[in-house]
Amino acid sequence: MYTYDATDRQLLTERVAQFRDQVSRWQSGELTNDEFRPLRLQNGLYVQRHAPMLRIAVPYAMTNSAQLRKLAYVARTYDRGYGHFTTRHNMQFNWPKIEDCPDILAHLAEVEMHAIQTSGNCLRNITTDQFAGVAADEVIDPRPLAEILRQWTTFHPEFAFLPRKFKIAISGSRDDRAVTWFHDIGLHLQQQNGELGFRVIVGGGLGRTPIRGQIVREFLPWQHILTYCEAILRVYNRDGRRDNPYKARIKILVQSLGVEEFARQVEAEWALQKDGPATLSQAEYDRMAAHFTAPAYAAASKDTDLATQAAADKAFARWLERNTHPHKAAGYRAVTLSLKKHGVAPGDVTAEQMDIVADLAERYSFGELRISHEQNIILADVHEADLHALWQAAKTAGLATSNIGLLTDMICCPGGDFCDLANAPSIPVANAIQARFDDLDYLFDIGDLDLNISGCMNGCGHHHVGNIGVLGVDKNDAAFYQVTLGGRQGNDAKLGKVIGPSFSAEEMPDVVEKIIQIYLENRHPDESFLDTLDRIGIDPFKNRVYENRAHGKAKAAETEAA
Amino acid sequence: MAQLIKNGALLADDWQTLILAEGETPEAVVLPAGPVIFPLAVWQARKNEIIARQQPIGLLLKGSDRVEEIAGEVTQFAVIAIDFPKFVDGRGYSLASLLRQRYGYTGELRAVGDVLHDQLFYMQRVGFDAFALKDGKNAELALASAFATFSDGYQASTSQPQPRFRRLA
Numbered sequence: 001m002y003t004y005d006a007t008d009r010q011l012l013t014e015r016v017a018q019f020r021d022q023v024s025r026w027q028s029g030e031l032t033n034d035e036f037r038p039l040r041l042q043n044g045l046y047v048q049r050h051a052p053m054l055r056i057a058v059p060y061a062m063t064n065s066a067q068l069r070k071l072a073y074v075a076r077t078y079d080r081g082y083g084h085f086t087t088r089h090n091m092q093f094n095w096p097k098i099e100d101c102p103d104i105l106a107h108l109a110e111v112e113m114h115a116i117q118t119s120g121n122c123l124r125n126i127t128t129d130q131f132a133g134v135a136a137d138e139v140i141d142p143r144p145l146a147e148i149l150r151q152w153t154t155f156h157p158e159f160a161f162l163p164r165k166f167k168i169a170i171s172g173s174r175d176d177r178a179v180t181w182f183h184d185i186g187l188h189l190q191q192q193n194g195e196l197g198f199r200v201i202v203g204g205g206l207g208r209t210p211i212r213g214q215i216v217r218e219f220l221p222w223q224h225i226l227t228y229c230e231a232i233l234r235v236y237n238r239d240g241r242r243d244n245p246y247k248a249r250i251k252i253l254v255q256s257l258g259v260e261e262f263a264r265q266v267e268a269e270w271a272l273q274k275d276g277p278a279t280l281s282q283a284e285y286d287r288m289a290a291h292f293t294a295p296a297y298a299a300a301s302k303d304t305d306l307a308t309q310a311a312a313d314k315a316f317a318r319w320l321e322r323n324t325h326p327h328k329a330a331g332y333r334a335v336t337l338s339l340k341k342h343g344v345a346p347g348d349v350t351a352e353q354m355d356i357v358a359d360l361a362e363r364y365s366f367g368e369l370r371i372s373h374e375q376n377i378i379l380a381d382v383h384e385a386d387l388h389a390l391w392q393a394a395k396t397a398g399l400a401t402s403n404i405g406l407l408t409d410m411i412c413c414p415g416g417d418f419c420d421l422a423n424a425p426s427i428p429v430a431n432a433i434q435a436r437f438d439d440l441d442y443l444f445d446i447g448d449l450d451l452n453i454s455g456c457m458n459g460c461g462h463h464h465v466g467n468i469g470v471l472g473v474d475k476n477d478a479a480f481y482q483v484t485l486g487g488r489q490g491n492d493a494k495l496g497k498v499i500g501p502s503f504s505a506e507e508m509p510d511v512v513e514k515i516i517q518i519y520l521e522n523r524h525p526d527e528s529f530l531d532t533l534d535r536i537g538i539d540p541f542k543n544r545v546y547e548n549r550a551h552g553k554a555k556a557a558e559t560e561a562a
Numbered sequence: 563m564a565q566l567i568k569n570g571a572l573l574a575d576d577w578q579t580l581i582l583a584e585g586e587t588p589e590a591v592v593l594p595a596g597p598v599i600f601p602l603a604v605w606q607a608r609k610n611e612i613i614a615r616q617q618p619i620g621l622l623l624k625g626s627d628r629v630e631e632i633a634g635e636v637t638q639f640a641v642i643a644i645d646f647p648k649f650v651d652g653r654g655y656s657l658a659s660l661l662r663q664r665y666g667y668t669g670e671l672r673a674v675g676d677v678l679h680d681q682l683f684y685m686q687r688v689g690f691d692a693f694a695l696k697d698g699k700n701a702e703l704a705l706a707s708a709f710a711t712f713s714d715g716y717q718a719s720t721s722q723p724q725p726r727f728r729r730l731a
Contacts, residue, residue: 007714007726016711021707022680030700031680038650039680106655121650151716151726155689158659161652226725237656238625272664277718277725286728 001062001368002147004112011155012109017117019043020102027099029150040098042122042160043105044115048420051095055118055238056108058089059484060128060170061378063113065358068369070111072354082355085339085347085375087411087462088167090118091523095420096426112454118155120164121234121248123153127169129177130372133292134334136326140196142172144288145222146278159233162313163240164248167205174491175533180463181213181493182206184250185232190219197221202232202262203254204231206459209489211251216240216266222272222285226278231270231301235262273380295366300331301385309388318402318440323529326383331384335365337399338409340519342434344398345427346412347375356397364390373462374394376404404433405469407449407516408434411462413471415455416479424472424479429453429508446516449529450489465489467530468515469496469507481508483545484540485515488530499542514544564674564694565656565701568683570709572701575694577620577641577676580604599643602627613638625653629660636667640694646675655688660687660721682708689720 004012007285019039026036040046044055047230065540075083078100086092089266096104106272108114117124127148133141147397149168153159158178159166171178172189180186184419186201198220202214220228241247254262271370310317324333337357340346351355357377361369372378377399380391394400403409410433411418430453437443452466463469480502487496497537503511516529518541533541566575588607589705592665593600599620603713604614612619620641622654636642642661644654654673661667667702679700682693686709695701718725 011712011714018711025679035649035678063730154716155684155712156717157684158655159652160652160684161655236658238653242651242653255707276614277723277728281727287727287730364623369646384656 001064001143002059002288008029008274009109009112012112012114015043015114015155016102016105016109019105023098023102031436038120038161041120042117043101044118045098045101046119046420047098048094050321050418052098052101053418054093054096054115055086056091056093056100056113056115057118058085058091058113058371059150060126060143061130061132061372062143063369063371064360065367065369067111068354068358068361070107070113072106072351072358075354076353081352082350084345084346084414085349085377087375087413088458089125089371089373090319091280091371092414094414098393104485119165121164121165122160123156123162124165124167125180126150126153127167127183127373128172128380129173130370131334131380132172132312132370133294134329134332135173135177136328137174138172138328139174139191140172141292142170142189142290143292144227144285145187145189145287146170147291148284149225149229152278153230159237160231162237163242164245164250166236166250167497168229174494176489176491177373179462179465179489179493180204182210182489183213183359184502185229186213187225188215189222190269192219195221198225200228200232201253202266203259205249205251206244206462206464207249208246208457208459209249209251210459210464211255212495213251214254214450214492216263223280224274226280227273227276228266228270230268230273230278233267235265248249254417258371261445294329295368295381297329297332297381298383302382304331304384306384315402316388318444319400320387322402322404322406322444323400324339325378327381329381331536333382333384333387335379335387335390336372336404337379337394338401338403339376339399340403340409340434341398342408342438343431345414346410346430349377353397353399356393357399360390360393374404374409401444402440405448405450406443407437407446407451407468408443410434411450411452411466413454413460415453415461419455419460421458422427422472423457423474424471424481425474425505426461426472429470429472429481429505431484432505432509433512436513446520447528450487451512452475452487462489463487464495466495466496467533468512473502475502479505483511483515486530486533487540492523497538499538511545515541518544564677564697565699566672566692566694567701567705568670568692570704570705571698578642579620579622596622601643604631606631623654623657625651625657627657629657629665633665636665636669639667639669641670641672642667642675643672643689643694646673646677646681649676649721650676651676655684658685658688658690659720663723679704679708683711687715687719689712 046053084092141461168185169178169183182204186396188199202216203214370378412430416422451468453470454461454463465487473483482502484496588603597618618640674694
């Protein structure tokens with residue numbers, strides 16, 4: 001992974017000093033709350049329901065054992081012994097004190113970590129595929145260009161005060177695992193006539209106005225990515241709406257201009273920047289690529305007894321099936337450690353687990369790790385001969401639930417228990433659904449299914465792109481949950497459709513169970529949940545869920561009677 | 563009265579800014595004597611008259627103004643002031659970059675409005691060289707520390723036209 005040079009380290013040290021000074025001027029009253037707010041947000045610091053929340057960047061998913069141990073240290077020393085992985089390659093601490101944050105950031109800087117621009121109306125953390133560099137379906141490793149973009153976004157003087165937040169995602173594989181269609185800028189690396197470049201997608205986003213992004217340029221040679229992004233950002237910075245935060249994302253500008261006119265303006269601006277000093281050189285690409293070379297893979301062992309081990313132990317076989325991913329190198333797999341143990345808040349990890357995972361990464365995966373947007377941890381380079389031992393160690397640590405890609409591997413935001421923005425709790429609903437589907441045989445029978453839960457329409461839990469999406473809404477100060485069906489990420493990413501009136505938290509496990517029943521009753525052999533849904537449509541699901549359920553006038557009468 | 567920081571010092575500001583009162587129009591407003599910073603609309607309506615005064619000319623730009631409209635006229639101005647109605651309104655950074663990098667403006671580029679300590683570093687990087695620090699803010703502290711927050715930057719900008727990767731040996 002990328003290692004800092006002297007200047008990178010110097011800038012990070014200066015950032016910590018800058019923030020320490022800002023906190024001190026805020027404490028002395030020299031900075032007002034309004035003046036301090038954007039500054040602390042650009043250092044990942046929110047003021048939340050119970051305490052501040054500090055969001056640490058894990059740039060484009062890559063981290064290492066030393067960094068994870070430092071996060072464990074911070075969790076123990078300054079928080080309550082755990083952290084939470086988000087859907088955008090970040091770790092959040094929910095209980096730090098504001099006055100401790102400069103010290104926390106100083107500790108993190110020792111291992112080249114930071115909270116720079118993890119919040120606020122600025123260029124955010126770059127995200128990509130958690131299997132970048134190792135996936136069997138990869139066309140081009142996106143990480144060198146992700147690091148180039150990370151440096152470009154860091155302390156960009158022209159774009160530090162945008163109309164709204166701005167998120168960029170890159171994918172370099174055939175299957176898109178980076179939700180690129182729903183980012184402010186989504187980039188698909190591709191080869192065209194032997195040339196490397198990007199398809200550039202702009203104006204996607206989830207949140208309260210979910211919109212799939214649109215293609216602004218079908219092919220952009222890689223050397224021009226910075227000047228092209230500058231052009232997009234300059235058009236947005238000048239003309240994005242600043243009168244209403246709900247209308248301020250670039251997606252609204254693209255919608256109001258129309259994608260053709262938006263693209264015309266970007267191309268006109270880019271024509272005046274093209275081939276300027278920010279044009280990338282081969283030397284710069286090579287400098288970055290040298291940080292992402294393959295580790296010293298061992299030869300595939302001829303007599304690996306994986307098949308025997310799997311045949312002897314059904315639980316191991318299940319883990320192999322769900323929690324390991326095909327690898328470019330023969331004899332290797334990428335392993336996902338599940339942070340979706342039933343009954344635990346999805347994405348939460350304790351300091352003890354962080355230390356154990358750091359050790360496992362050193363023993364089995366060259367000391368490096370990844371964080372997925374599905375809120376799990378990946379050991380990307382595990383030799384097949386080590387899988388059984390790794391599985392046993394992970395099991396002991398509570399990190400081997402064989403549910404990756406299954407119903408209980410749900411994406412879930414912190415929700416109303418923590419977040420100030422939320423309309424409803426999300427973790428208790430996730431836990432109640434996990435409890436209902438606690439039987440692994442049943443889960444395996446249901447098969448691939450994304451269930452995503454957000455506690456409000458800002459959509460941090462990606463409910464719009466869940467096959468089953470659950471959105472917390474507030475009605476007269478009570479929490480209710482709206483259900484969508486058919487959303488999906490990947491190459492055919494699309495938004496789910498609302499099935500009807502919302503439900504109480506207590507009803508949610510039944511609702512999900514009824515939806516699953518319809519699938520199981522109607523599926524053809526080898527059909528996934530989405531296949532069946534696409535074939536039979538949403539109505540059979542709706543009918544079952546709302547069967548015998550009072551609504552409309554009947555519901556009003558019932559409410560009145562009660 | 564804002565405090566003017568320029569060339570590493572606090573200076574007296576000898577410019578006045580013309581602000582249209584309610585009912586006044588760019589076409590009819592009385593042009594004051596002396597060095598005046600004119601709103602874009604007044605400049606566009608009264609260009610010949612303003613030039614004929616034979617006084618140094620200043621121009622005031624708002625974030626929504628199309629800087630392209632004065633692209634060919636930048637040598638007329640001794641001062642261009644860019645207004646920040648709120649410090650979180652970042653349009654002025656793009657206007658400054660365009661004036662310096664694309665339209666070759668070399669006169670004084672002044673940040674006015676809600677100009678605060680913690681934005682001065684980025685303002686300097688995009689090409690501002692004069693800063694009307696908001697009233698009540700500590701100008702000595704700003705002079706002492708706000709312009710040296712970071713020792714380098716990754717991107718190409720007005721103050722460093724070569725991005726960092728092109729400056730690596």
